Amino acid sequence: MAAIGAKRLAVIGAGMVGVCAASWLQRDGHSVFLIEASAPGRGASLGNAGCFNGSSVTPVAMPGVIRNVPRWLFDPLGPLSLRWSYLPAIAPWLLRFARAGTPEKVRAQARALRPLVGPSLEALKPLVSAAGAEHLVHRLGHLYVYRSAAGPEKDRLAWDLRRENGVQVEEFDADELRQLEPALSRDFVRGLLVRENGHTSDPLALVERLVEHFLRSGGELVHAEARGFRLESRRLAAIDTSAGELPADAAIVCGGAYSKPLAAVLGDKVPLETERGYHLMVRDPEVMPHIPTADADGKFVATPMDTGLRFAGTVELAGLAAPPDWRRARILLELGRRMLPGLAASYPQERISVWMGHRPSLPDSLPVIGPSRATPDVIYAFGHGHVGMTAAPMTGKLVTDLVAGRRPAIDIAPFTARRFA
Ligand SMILES: Cc1cc2nc3c(=O)[nH]c(=O)nc-3n(C[C@H](O)[C@H](O)[C@H](O)COP(=O)(O)OP(=O)(O)OC[C@H]3O[C@@H](n4cnc5c(N)ncnc54)[C@H](O)[C@@H]3O)c2cc1C
Structure with a gap:
């Protein structure tokens, strides 16, 4: 009844x-x-990085982000690409995006986001337990890695926003990082770990x-x-x-x-726009990080999944209808090898899979x-x-x-x- x-x-x-x-x-x-x-x-x-990051309070339109856009667009390995034919359609969204990125606005956005994302794992737990899906959800933290000691300083506002909203962050130097995640390239000399974060090892x-x-x-x-x-x-x-x-x-x-x-x-x-994103997966990889690890400069995440190692990220502005540009997925393998040099120099087709999906994005x-x-x-x-x-x-x-x-x-x-x- x-x-x-x-x-x-x-x-x-x-x-x-x-x-x-x-x-x-x-x-x-x-x-x-x-x-x-x-x-x-x-x-x-289906194809996201699988992270339940309660610490994700930093908006995409951070102050100064627009200044990086030309460099990113002209770098073939950069985290952003734009189909120029789509520029007229997305221009009003980009204008709102640029206006959303003032220091006062991003502070307000972060304050609004924290109560939505912070209790993620607690709010998910009853659903996951009832569904018998506990084996798919892990709370092991999320690691952000930098290639220079000054790297975190460049992202100072983002780290301030996280800390101001109650996120606890642990910092690691090069040696400590090596012990934490031995598979990582020695190019990385700083790591910031957020232990409260979790991930799923199979989003689908x-x-x-x-x-x-x-x-x-x-x-x-x-x-x-x-x-x-x-x-x-x-x-x-x-x-x-x-x-x-x-x-x-x-x-x-x-x-x-x-x-x-x-x-x-x-x-x-x-x-509402789509920020298209890609992933590339390596089946039976030679090495994997133990927890989701974000290359803070490359703006992608390496997540250990049940079905292999997933590199996910990048933003492509091209709307809902345009076909995928698989080069955007393949660059993730090149970037991933720089992060995890123990990966093989080449893979047969059957060990690699690629995916493109549509993030549903508002400018703020x-x-x-x-x-x-x-x-x-x-x-x-x-x-x-x-x-x-x-x-x-x-x-x-x-x-x-x-x-x-x-x-x-x-x-x-x-x-x-x-x-x-
Ligand atoms: C590369 C990449 C990495 C990401 N990594 C992360 C991450 O680590 N952590 C995180 O939190 N987020 C991540 N995201 C973002 C996250 O994947 C999305 O925000 C999230 O999946 C959106 O979920 P949704 O249910 O709103 O949309 P979707 O998963 O797209 O589901 C919408 C569903 O609605 C259906 N639908 C749409 N319109 C209609 C209609 N008119 N009638 C019937 N059905 C309809 C669609 O078929 C679809 O199945 C990532 C995204 C990408 C692209």
Whole structure:
């Protein structure tokens, strides 16, 4: 029998954010169905670096970052690339991005992000335990490595923001780094370790296990594309999908980088873009770091996964439709060899795999979480950019509070869609 106040709820999108939202809503007593156009976990949640970094409070648009852009763009191994034909389309987003990067604004963004990402592992734990997926989630820390002793000083503001928001950081010199992670190149002479951080050793398997448990607990998965909403007097009547109208009392939009049109039909113009990212995996690698390790200058992460060693990162601005540029993935192997010289000089095709995915990114590095303009029954939960795996469990709890009419556990005002009006 349904609990009093239980509703029939639709969650649009079965990525990490959608499945966490669906799971928390289900635990609150609702009857929940996921609407997924593809297959669960096959979007950005598949190929990311797998890090649950509660310390990820630093926005992408940090002060001065724009000054690095020309150097990055002209370096073939650089962390950023742009398809020039896409420049006119992305120019308004870039303008907002540049404006978001003032010292005052990034301090406010970091303060807003910390309560969303900090409790990630605690908020994920009940879902993972119920799904029997504990073996996929690890709390071993996250290491950032630098090639010069002065490196961390260059990133001073980022480290200040982390520390100001309660992140504990341990520093290591070259010898200590060697003991901590013997596989690392001797070029690295400084390491900063954040022990509170965790990771998953298989992001896709994690989403799939969570979805399986959701289905075993009475949830449904509808294979369809959501296209719009039918409202009656500002209340949601049904979701318009490729499989017809699906009645629901409320809907949560978790469509990742594809959420923009669904917000637009409800009158919310959200400057959602995709920061495309790549990964390259080496099966049976000769060496692996023991914990996720970020090359702070190269801006990529090496994560030990159940299926091999994953190098993930880089940003490509080219929109949702352009085909992948696999050179962007292959440079990760070159960068990875510089990080871990014990890797082989070449690999047969069957030991290498590559992937491209769409980070759903807002220019101020904050997601959109909260009710739509047109109706309180459609709630947004998208745009988590570089930290969607980490922010998903708390996002799920927040939308569950909103559906129940409870005051959310943290301040969600910074995440409103109206901040772009
Ligand atoms: C290279 C790279 C590395 C990253 N590393 C990390 C990391 O280490 N830690 C971290 O926290 N984050 C990381 N991220 C970011 C993270 O992967 C994303 O923020 C996160 O996966 C977004 O999750 P999501 O559920 O919002 O979107 P997605 O996983 O993309 O899921 C959205 C789902 O919605 C479906 N959908 C969309 N529109 C519709 C519709 N209209 N109808 C039906 N279904 C729809 C899609 O098919 C998709 O399955 C990384 C990203 C990249 C690219």
